[in-house]
Amino acid sequence: MTGPDGGGAEDLMRALAPQVLGALVRRYGHFDTAEDAVQEALLAASVQWPEEGVPANPRGWLIRVASRRLTDLLRSEQARRRREENAAALTPQDEFVAPPPGEARAPSEEDTLTLLFLCCHPALTQSSRIALTLRAVGGLTTAEIARAFLVPEATMAQRISRAKQRIKASGARFRQPEEGEERTERLAAVLHVLYLIFNEGYTATSGTSLHRTDLAVEAIRLTRSVRALLPHDGEVTALLALMLLTDARRPARTESDGSLVPLADQDRTLWSREAIDEGLALLTAAASLRGEPVGPYQLQAAIAAVHDEAVHAEDTDWQEILALYALLARLSPGPMVTLNHAVAVAMVDGPRAGLAMLRSIEADDRLAGHHRLEAVRAHLLEMAGETEAARAAYGNAARLTLSTPERRYLQARAARLA
Structure with a gap:
């Protein structure tokens, strides 16, 4: 099963998930309930699309199914509270959800960045930011996230639920922070969360496997999305370069039995040349941005580049690494x-x-x-x-x-x- 553009339907659903969620939150509010509705729409797609084929407008299909499910969920919630209003006719209560009068907001890829800002809200703990980012923006199920972090599904479900409630209690609005110090700090938090997800995927902190490849791949995908929206941000570009230059070594980091191979002993012919070349090009692009100060991700990417450019371990330029x-x-x-x-x-x-x-x-x-x-x-x-x-x-x-x-x-x- 492939999407209209020839890509896998699973990849298509994961890429569309934040756009669908953004469309629902803009229209109805209720971030926590909307997120549940989107997950159910994705589940329905995973069942129907293999049999019926991917629809011509997959995003519209997901929005329609998720909207129906959201309406059902809101009606059920209102019934418990003895409210008579029809959820489909609810008027948003504040600017968290309300577009300007007369403006029809179409879902866009910018919703991905807006959701990342929301999922990395200062009111949340670091672990909650990671879990909510993977669920709401990454499109992973609660079970998948729980398996990745080796905790029971019920524990992860509680963590995600608490994160949604804290966002609701904080009064957070579905909009990007204004330009200035707040936006800079929030973007830094988003990049930090993406880097933490990547690190957990590249070197798992616990368990029987050195890698959790799905997390590393997801972190790279999300960082690509952020860079597509912020192509002139040096640290965003440098973080993607750092991930690629690091992940390029993954094929050589373990023996066939899964045992660890240290950097100095790795077979460097196994490293991904494609990832290294892309990482080096991104690092050059980050360094060429005018007016952008050198940031920590750019320095870390430069260090990774020195390692990757050494044909043999003994060729490593440690003087340059020390200076960096x-x-x-x-x-x-x-x-x-x-x-x-x-x-x-x-x-x-x-x-x-x-x-x-x-x-x-x-x-x-x-x-x-x-x-x-x-x-x-x-x-x-x-x-x-x-x-x-x-x-x-x-x-x-x-x-x-x-x-x-x-x-x-x-x-x-x-x-x-x-």
């Missing part, structure tokens, strides 16, 4: 930046210099219980020839991680030093 991390540490300081910066310092100035940098963040609460600090420490201790200390640190890191492939890798490193 020094800039990143000034622009966007944080414990994870320092961890990676310490590795670059060790590769240029020796492992003891890197270990000295690690000591500056040992007491950071944000690293409490995180295996990465112990894993980096173990690597640098091994480089310094302190075998027993390195073995102990590898063991500590293995006990802290919730990822089975990472735990096995760290245990193997410790055993090799025993």
